[in-house]
Amino acid sequence: MSGTRSGSESVCIEELIHITCDQYQRKGFFSTNNVYNPFLTVLLCEIMSAKQINRYIIKEILSPTLLCIVIFTMVMVLGRAVKLVGLIINEGVSLPDILVLLATLLPTFFSISLPLAFLMGIMIGLGRMSADSEIVALKAAGIGLARISIPVFTLAFIFALLTGATNLWVKPWGYSAFATKSFEIMRQKATIGFQPRVFMNQFNDVVLYANEIDEQTDQMHGLFIVEKKPESTSWVFADSGNIITDDQAETITIRLHEGVVHRQQTESADNYQLIHFRNYDIQPEISAMDGPKKRKGSKPKELTTGKLWDTIANEENPARVKELQAELHLRLVSPLAPLLFVLFGLPFSIQSHRSGRSGGFVMGLVIFLGYYFILSSAFTLTTDAATSPWLTFWLPHLLLGFTGIFFLRQSSLEKPNFLVSWVDQAQITMQKRARKNVDS
Numbered sequence: 275m276s277g278t279r280s281g282s283e284s285v286c287i288e289e290l291i292h293i294t295c296d297q298y299q300r301k302g303f304f305s306t307n308n309v310y311n312p313f314l315t316v317l318l319c320e321i322m323s324a325k326q327i328n329r330y331i332i333k334e335i336l337s338p339t340l341l342c343i344v345i346f347t348m349v350m351v352l353g354r355a356v357k358l359v360g361l362i363i364n365e366g367v368s369l370p371d372i373l374v375l376l377a378t379l380l381p382t383f384f385s386i387s388l389p390l391a392f393l394m395g396i397m398i399g400l401g402r403m404s405a406d407s408e409i410v411a412l413k414a415a416g417i418g419l420a421r422i423s424i425p426v427f428t429l430a431f432i433f434a435l436l437t438g439a440t441n442l443w444v445k446p447w448g449y450s451a452f453a454t455k456s457f458e459i460m461r462q463k464a465t466i467g468f469q470p471r472v473f474m475n476q477f478n479d480v481v482l483y484a485n486e487i488d489e490q491t492d493q494m495h496g497l498f499i500v501e502k503k504p505e506s507t508s509w510v511f512a513d514s515g516n517i518i519t520d521d522q523a524e525t526i527t528i529r530l531h532e533g534v535v536h537r538q539q540t541e542s543a544d545n546y547q548l549i550h551f552r553n554y555d556i557q558p559e560i561s562a563m564d565g566p567k568k569r570k571g572s573k574p575k576e577l578t579t580g581k582l583w584d585t586i587a588n589e590e591n592p593a594r595v596k597e598l599q600a601e602l603h604l605r606l607v608s609p610l611a612p613l614l615f616v617l618f619g620l621p622f623s624i625q626s627h628r629s630g631r632s633g634g635f636v637m638g639l640v641i642f643l644g645y646y647f648i649l650s651s652a653f654t655l656t657t658d659a660a661t662s663p664w665l666t667f668w669l670p671h672l673l674l675g676f677t678g679i680f681f682l683r684q685s686s687l688e689k690p691n692f693l694v695s696w697v698d699q700a701q702i703t704m705q706k707r708a709r710k711n712v713d714s
Contacts, residue, residue, distance in 0.1 A: 378455060427613075445575075480528070533550075606667075
């Protein structure tokens with residue numbers, strides 16, 4: 275709160291209401307010796323319309339929220355950009371392809387940054403209002419916590435819709451598009467750039483040599499291939515062959531015709547095989563970034579929500595069913611995160627922090643990390659322990675909801691919050707130790 279200032283033309287309260295009271299021109303009417311007068315603040319809070327209060331609170335929360343969305347998203351993009359730049363340098367992937375991969379990863383980043391940024395917006399915005407005594411002024415004017423929470427819950431509902439839409443529809447599309455684009459890059463790398471009479475090592479476990487390559491049909495003649503596996507090493511000679519790609523299964527096959535295979539087993543020097551063939555297929559291992567070397571169908575996170583429902587109903591493998599159920603319920607509970615963050619963020623942000631304004635930020639991190647630890651544990655229990663997702667996902671959210679309502683009620687009754695006090699005390703202790711280390 276910046277207080278008041280008086281002059282020949284106007285008396286203003288700058289921080290809280292951003293309006294000029296031109297009708298009160300007499301110097302000292304609302305102030306005494308230019309010192310902040312609580313009566314003035316309370317009176318101006320009374321004459322402010324509900325629309326002005328809502329707009330002001332929304333602005334205070336939305337500004338840091340949007341900034342946090344940009345910051346958190348950029349941090350996650352930079353984390354992946356290091357690996358993507360490695361693809362440009364080491365694998366020769368073009369910059370436009372890298373930009374497409376980044377674009378497909380953005381929904382994954384937004385699914386995390388949206389609720390986290392909203393929580394931090396509450397902690398920073400309302401924490402600033404509380405530190406500047408604006409919350410106290412609103413309460414003194416008869417505007418209690420229930421009234422203050424209306425615009426905050428309105429924002430929470432909007433962010434819940436955005437988070438739900440991202441996790442239910444946009445994020446699965448992003449995963450699927452990323453996998454498809456990755457395979458397309460690997461296919462281009464495998465089929466483009468082949469030259470006759472040059473040893474080519476586009477694949478992880480295969481070295482290929484072709485004496486001649488037909489540029490029109492891509493048919494290769496006079497082939498020599500070295501295939502290395504953990505259990506054996508094979509030397510393959512073939513009269514002709516070509517490369518076949520399967521976009522549906524996302525596999526690459528080297529199909530050879532009329533040749534011979536010399537195979538040496540790794541564990542035994544005496545175990546040697548000589549195989550003549552008419553047709554012989556080699557499926558080299560391919561990889562992109564951190565994915566598996568061979569894709570065996572779509573992962574649950576790449577399936578659309580509708581496809582998840584259908585797959586769960588038709589899947590016979592119990593382990594696969596649990597994995598699909600965990601992914602489905604993880605998406606369904608995602609819109610609840612912003613609503614839960616309001617229940618915890620509202621009472622925690624307006625509490626006075628002895629550790630300073632940084633206490634609200636630390637408290638926000640504690641809430642966020644605790645929530646996503648619960649989500650991670652729920653996913654693990656569902657997939658590995660075969661626990662019902664209704665117990666692992668929905669029951670914790672129900673308990674968190676009741677806990678948040680309890681904290682919100684305690685705050686509305688002006689009762690101290692023990693969790694805030696504990697975090698404050700821990701932070702103060704850490705600050706004291708840091709000062710001692712610096713002084714020593």
